[in-house]
Amino acid sequence: MRVVDVAEFYSPTGGGVRTYIDRKFEVAARLGHEVFVIAPGAQDSFEPRASGGVIQVRAPRLPFDANYRMFWDAGPVHRQLDALAPDLVEASSPWRGAAIVASWPTRTPRAMFVHADPVASYPQRWLAPVASPQRIDQLFGWFWSYLRRLTSRFDSVVTGGGWLADRLSGQRVRDVASVPLGIDRGAFSPSLRDEGLRSRLLAACGCSEEARLVLGVGRFHPEKRWPMMIEAVTRARDTAPLALVLIGDGIDRVRVARAAAGRPHVKILPPIHDRPLLAAHLASADILVHGCESETFGLVPAEAMASGVPVVGPDRGGFAHLAQPATSEVYRAGDLTAATDAIRRLLARDPVALRTAAVGAAPGVRQDVDHFADLFEHYRSIAASAHA
Incomplete structure (x- = not known):
């Protein structure tokens, strides 16, 4: 037709x-x-x-x-x-x-x-x-x-x-x-995890290999709530060492940069249009954070899930329909304290069991x-x- x-x-x-x-x-x-x-x-x-x-x-x-x-x-x-x-x-x-x-x-x-x-x-x-x-x-x-x-x-x-x-x-x-x-599931896979890339990203954030690599991907727009997610990750560092890498750009870039200022554990990278390179970044992360509660599906969380990465995201919007208890934590949308606590809950889980569950769930993401x-x-x- x-x-x-x-x-x-x-x-x-x-x-x-x-x-x-x-x-x-x-x-x-x-x-x-x-x-x-x-x-x-x-x-x-x-x-x-x-x-x-x-x-x-x-x-x-x-x-x-x-x-x-x-x-x-x-x-x-x-x-x-x-x-x-x-x-x-x-x-x-x-x-x-x-x-x-x-x-x-x-x-x-x-x-x-x-x-x-x-x-x-x-x-x-x-x-x-x-x-x-x-x-x-x-x-x-x-x-x-x-x-x-x-x-x-x-x-x-x-x-x-x-x-x-x-x-x-x-x-x-x-x-x-x-x-x-x-999603284009063939483009995303846990097998694309690159320990060398992960090490370089941690080093760019001034963190050691023992730190968890947290990733955020998407437009810098107010609805994405990146300043809130920067603050939530920063507060959750009282539980475990964390590095946060944000990949994106957009009309909210000034507020995002201001939120990251003075925080060496936060690194901002420009958008990655090379799909294999983006897929490698996703697979090499330990956690994906997501702040938008108005997305209708949640493509980036789905890509992260297909990459074998646990996700923290809001309880409203498309992500709430994707979230799986074994591999995700949800929080009250727009609530900084709730987002921080969700990251802490994920960090409190056994990392080996969490990684195994996330990798096992990856093939189930809709194509x-x-x-x-x-x-x-x-x-x-x-x-x-x-x-x-």
Whole structure:
């Protein structure tokens, strides 16, 4: 089948959405499907891919993030959709791109893939000190009403995991389907552990071989809570010697650098785009720490789990669905003391038994090829029903 994804947040310099869509191109080619992405860009262009290509439509820059642009006129996108004549159209954000897809005047089946929960990512984080998540959902009822109206014009609303599916269904969004995400498991393995790399990273943090190597990977964005995780690891050093290596960059880099300042046991590294090198870093860590409670699946924790690494993460969001008692510790989301205690609990476990359990659980992490196979089958069934 031919699927066209109107991807508002696909950018060559983007993060998770770019990684996900690039992988979708690869798997679609293996499964015999065509995928075209229509994305806002600096100029009109076309980039061929194995199973289709990326069509950039000239659009203005997003004011608060130079990595992205935003759709404006519906006409250019509709003309591309007319020319491609897809079997199904996917919108992968609930904003202007989805409105453009909804207004395309054809009977072509369409699905909205909801990759994020903006209420959990922003107001529930900002207002956490003064209001419960439930109360904040009530205060932002206007957003849920908007989303219900918008998604009523789609044949299906897809999420990448059960946590967000439950969130949307709880807000009376209809026709929600959970198609759990996965990872490129072939790229991550406990066998990639490199003791030499581990030693170099510990030395960069001024720590000896006896220290535990803690890793954090991801965008430097407020929702990732890196300053909190730096403080939690620092406090947990009263239990055992710890080194913390953060890999990433982003709009929150100043706060992250300020949190790490004066702490030689914390080392900040730039993003690693070389997948084998990133996989080696993950496999060489002793613990992964995760602070974001609004991610819909938790790709980095899943990659760490596939690498045989125990994970400490929040009790809300996608990670909470991935966490396994034998290899993980969870804490109350956004709570520094709870995060510190979770790290301490993990450190109190027998390290050999913990490592054995984590390595043994690695093969059970869901693969992304299974996610995409299920996704295309879901889209095929939608298209078939529309033409029945």
